Amino acid sequence: MINLKNVNKCYGQKIHALKDVSLSIAPREFVSLVGQSGTGKSTLVKLLIAEESPTSGTIVVGGWDITRIRRIEVPMLRRQIGVVFQDIKLLERKKVGENVAFALQVSGAPRSRITSIVPKVLKIVGLEDKIERYPRQLSGGEQQRVALARSLVHLPKVLIADEPTGHLDAPNTREIIELLLRINDFGTTVLLVTHDREVVNNLRKRVITLDNGMVIGDQKVGTYIL
């Protein structure tokens, strides 16, 4: 599903964010990408969603070589990859349902599809009864679940969760991880980017470890080794 081959990313002459990264993630896999702050995890996410281009190397997502993707193709890629971030990125002026529907509206989806999909994805994340609430009326965990619901509306093949539990307490963190596992059970490939040792150790899933821009570990059933 995701293949990186000898990927390098440099910012100017001095900063080498990713060094010769090669990895492969199979469809339906659940992978944790771990590493301390500044090791290149977020850079890798930016490359996967084509926010930036690699300096060298090849990136293939779902059979699509996005190494030199054209600007016009980026929206199509992003409809195939769901993304959630630590800072959640919900629109405060829109209700829960509107936030989720927004992803479909801006992609030109017809109204019938929107009214059909939005309640379904909100049900998956357990927020079907909070469709009329505003984000400020929800807890941090619930807000992150709304973001997850929004990332699912295009039925993505891949879900990238970049530090989704970064500022959540333990119960909310558990909820989000359980939700990611459920989404993975539906057949979506999940890439969880985190530096939360406890989360990674409890998952008992594949772990790829990045350090100083390089892959230093890839365990089939791994733990947080740093």
Added chain:
Amino acid sequence: MWLVTFFRAGGFALQNVFRNFSLSLVTVLIMVVTVFSVNIVLVLQLLGVTALQSVQERIDVSLYLKQEVDEQAARGLQSYMRQLAQTESVDLLLRDRVLAQFQDRHAEEPSVMQSLKALGDNPFGSVLIVRATEPQFYQLLIDTINASPYAQLIEKQDFEDHRQVIGKISNVTDRLRHIGIGITLLFLLITMLIVFNTIWIKLYTHQEEIGIMKLVGAGNWFIRMPFFIEGLIYAVLAVAAALGLFFSFADTLQPYVNDFFDGTAINVVAYFSERLPLLFAVEFGGLAVLTLIATTVAMRRYLKV
């Protein structure tokens, strides 16, 4: 799909207009001033042309023949002039008639009548009053006569006086028009800067929303389109408001125009009402192009999609 996208982008554009309403209002007001100033230039142009036509319609050229030119020679010149394609009419006042008219005009002025008597004989020559088919043909007619053998019959002609009046009106009209165009260009420039600034501020305040749009797979055009549509909404509102204001102004102006032109002048409101669809289309088109340029420049500079 395209229609859905367009209407949805239109919805976002309307949200943009109302979200920062005071900024939108200022932008529209500046546009209204611009369109209004364009309309004022058009009125000045119309009144200038009307004034010129009014003067030109009253113009004729009088050819004063020498005292010794007899009736036969005068009629010969009249026939020659009638044959020219540029002449509308040629009236001949024989010298006896000229004298009679002079006496009628100055009957109440004894000193003038005494002077005339002292001269003894009729001091006037015959007069040919020439009207051209178009005002611009007068010079050609004068040149034609001067080049003909009949030139020696003519004592003087009064075309120069008329030419100076026409020239003066033309100069004033041209100057007013140039000033109007200058003011309009200035407002156009200000409008462009204001629209640029408005879109820039809107882009800044919508940063988060645009970021999310990109994240969830909105097409580049879908992100841009609401800002273009927003500019077009401003243009429609501004042209509609400016024309409303302009017609009220024209209605107020009309009595003064009537007084100035002796009641025979053009009806400004009727003139522009007849041309309202064209006026709206041209002014909206111009403003739309202006806002699209300003929006494109602002987006190129501040929006990375």
